[in-house]
Structures are given as structure tokens and as C-alpha cells.
Amino acid sequence: MAPTEDKPKFSYRASPQLSANQMAEYLSPSTSSTRRTGIIRDARFPKKSIVAQYGMGREGLVNFLGDGTRSYGHLADAVVALEKREAKPGASTWMKRDSRGSIEAIEAFQRHYNKLGFSKLDCRPVHGRQPLLDLWPTRISVSLDFTIHRQPVGGKKAVGGAVLLFSKGETSTNARLERSKIIAGLLHTYAGRFLECMGDADPTLCFAVDVFGGIAHKPPGSFVKKLRNVADACDEIAARWRTVRPPSGYDGPEPD
Known part of the structure; x- marks a missing residue:
């Protein structure tokens, strides 16, 4: 087996694909054209060595x-x-910082728990690989942390889901708010695409949860219009995908 330091630090994604977080940032009015190119570059040539922050904190909250x-x-x-x-x-230093940040995230969630409104909701962890949202030329990974279920009396089951967002630095900014609502809208779209076997997709059960800010963002009422913006962005990203060159120090597979 090759030493760890000899393994490539980058991988390569041939087909256009962004995460929900990346798509939300791409669509933000405050995102510059240079940063949008950077988002495509990060998605096309992802780093292998990135360790997800707040992993243990996320696991504790989901449990x-x-x-x-x-x-x-x-x-x-x-x-x-x-x-x-x-x-x-x-x-x-990274492990210490991540551990402390995860502790603070758990404490913040516990403080805001009643306000967030999850006490009466049926939340179920998501297991296994999740499908990609594939309605557009650029696919989107939503990565639900848990699904949310409701059985109205005499009615049909309703379903949604949530993603936990961990960001301490900009919880109150307009850009953060806008991105959270876009993510919540993508969650609702995902529920309608893949969770309908569990019930009707319900936007009131779809949340992008700002853990530090103590806010559970729902899709905006105008998300149908914003979904057209998502579709336009997916077309644009797919058209630009092969034109974006690798980052400095790229050592992954030769791009097409």
C-alpha cells in the first residue's frame, strides 16, 4: 500500500454535481463571479483529505x-x-478546535430546542447512501440528516426532512438567511422527488437548521420562482463545467 503522503490529494468528478450548500452559495446575490467559478472548481476537483467539521456534534444531535x-x-x-x-x-489543533466547536453547537441546540419546534416532531435518522436530485443538467446532493414525519388525524401522511447547518460567523446576515431558505427549498424538492412513498412532501416539515443561530428555516413561499433560478444555475454550471481548469497543485486524474 502506498504511503498516505503519496496518495492523490484531489479527485475528479466528470459530471456536473454540486452540494445543496454549494448551490445555495452559487445562487446568492452576494456571491461574486470569481467565487462562482471557484464553487464549480471545488465541485469538479474536490479535495480527498477534507474532514467534515462538527461530525461528532452532528451525530449527537441526530441521535x-x-x-x-x-x-x-x-x-x-x-x-x-x-x-x-x-x-x-x-x-x-484542528481536532481540538472541532471538538470545542461541536460542544458549543450541542449546547446551542439544547438552549434553542424548544424554540426550534422539534419537540413534537417525529424525526428519523437517514441511513445509507442518498440519491442525487437529478431534475436538471447539474445534479445536487442534498444529504438529509433526518426525515420528519406527520400523521394527521384522518389524513394522509406527510413527510419532510432537515439538514443541520453549522456556521458561527454569519448566522444573522441576509446572505446566510437567503442560502438557508434555498437549502430548505431544495429539501422540499428532494422530499417530493424521493420521499413520496412515505407521504406527501410538506414544506412545513422541511428545515435548514441554523444550529448556532437557533433558527429552523423553512422554504420561502416564493420558492417556485427560486426553483427556476436553480434550474437556470444548473444549466449555466453544466455549460461551464469543462471550461473550469484544475486548481493549483492538482494531482488527480486527467480531466476530460
């Missing part, structure tokens, strides 16, 4: 919400594990 008893023991156990990880001899 808590997915437990019908909503035992705070899940959150307490996650905090204890993170404190041990933070204090571990030889822990890197």
Missing part, C-alpha cells in the same frame, strides 16, 4: 432527535466524548 424518548443523555454522552477527544494527548 437525540431520532430517539423517541428525546433523552438528553445522548447530548451529554456526545459532550463527554468530545471533551475526551479535545483533551487527548497529541490531539491536533
